Amino acid sequence: LKKIRKRILKDHHKIFAHAVYLFGQTSDNQSSVFNRGKELWKKELVASILVNDGENKHGYPGFETWRKELLRMGVSDKAIVPLRAETIKESVNTLTEAQALVRYALTQGWRHVYITAAPFHQLRAFITTVSVLLREYPELLVYNAVGTPLPWSETVRHSQGTLITTRKGLLTTEMERIHSYHLKGNLVSPEEVLAYLERRDN
Numbered sequence: 001l002k003k004i005r006k007r008i009l010k011d012h013h014k015i016f017a018h019a020v021y022l023f024g025q026t027s028d029n030q031s032s033v034f035n036r037g038k039e040l041w042k043k044e045l046v047a048s049i050l051v052n053d054g055e056n057k058h059g060y061p062g063f064e065t066w067r068k069e070l071l072r073m074g075v076s077d078k079a080i081v082p083l084r085a086e087t088i089k090e091s092v093n094t095l096t097e098a099q100a101l102v103r104y105a106l107t108q109g110w111r112h113v114y115i116t117a118a119p120f121h122q123l124r125a126f127i128t129t130v131s132v133l134l135r136e137y138p139e140l141l142v143y144n145a146v147g148t149p150l151p152w153s154e155t156v157r158h159s160q161g162t163l164i165t166t167r168k169g170l171l172t173t174e175m176e177r178i179h180s181y182h183l184k185g186n187l188v189s190p191e192e193v194l195a196y197l198e199r200r201d202n
Contacts, residue, residue: 001090001123001175001177001190003190003194004123004126004127004190004193004194004197005123005193008122008123008126008144008146009144009146011120011144011145011146014045015045015112015143016045016046016047016112017045017046017110017112017113017114017143018046018047018048018105018108018110018111018112018113019046019047019048019049019050019081019110019113019114020036020037020040020041020045020046020048020049020050020052020113020114020115020116020145021050021051021083021097021101021113021114021116022037022049022050022052022066022116022117023094023097023116023121023125024052024059024060024061024092024097024133024159025052025060025116025118025147025155025158026060026061026120026157027061027157028154028156028157028158029121029147029150029156029158029167030061031148032117032118032119032147032148032149033118033147034066034069034070034073034116034152034172035147035148035192036039036057036116036145036146036147037049037070037116037145037147038070038073038074038075039076039148040114040116040145041075041079042074042098042165044132046077046114048073048079048080048081048088049070049079049080049081050060050081050082050083050101050104050113051063051066051067051070051080051081051083052082052083052097052175053082053084053099054094054195058198059105059157059158059159059162060092063082067080068109081103081112082096083100083101084100084104094121094124094125094128095128095132095181098125098128098129098131098132099132099136101113101115101132102129102132102133102136102137102140103136103137106136106137106140108135109139110140111139111141112117112140112141113140113141113142113143114142114143114144114145115129115142115143115144115145116144116145116146116147117147118147118150118167119146119147119149119150119167120144120158120167120168120170120171120174121147121148121158121170121174122144122146123174123175123178124174124177124178126142126180126193127178127187127188127190127193128186128187129142130142130188130192130193130196131186131187131188131193132189134188136194136198138162141200142200143177150167150180151167152166152167152168153166153167153168154167155167156170158170159173
């Protein structure tokens with residue numbers, strides 16, 4: 001996992017992609033993905049910013065709230081694309097978001113996408129997305145655009161708004177979740193993620 005984290009944090013590619021997907025965050029952490037998404041769009045590295053169109057629940061403020069904030073930041077309304085609700089059959093979490101993203105990319109024929117999450121969440125978001133695409137759309141090339149940094153010592157809400165600790169403390173819980181979800185079969189092994197990164201970059 002340390003090798004993957006290093007690759008992810010340095011995953012700086014200036015390729016054009018169809019979209020950047022903003023993984024859902026609580027209001028405490030949402031500015032991290034807003035800023036990165038806007039940056040990619042302003043630099044014309046993406047055509048659109050893909051946002052989960054779920055409702056205001058499970059700690060996620062909801063599509064309309066995020067759309068209004070992105071508009072306030074100067075993003076064009078045409079660039080903000082909702083991830084259709086019918087692609088998410090369960091409650092919103094990292095796995096169902098990754099499934100919705102991969103399936104939507106498949107229906108659109110997209111080959112390149114960026115994903116962004118708050119820095120403490122990026123590792124799990126990427127491993128989850130890779131786990132889904134290896135099963136459903138292995139041709140998809142996913143790149144990391146890690147969310148902009150936020151104060152590590154600040155106490156925040158995460159994980160559907162139910163987990164409250166510092167962002168630094170969330171690094172430990174994220175690693176625990178990756179291990180637990182791998183044992184459950186939801187996530188592929190670190191070796192498979194590294195193999196995907198090698199294939200993607202070559």
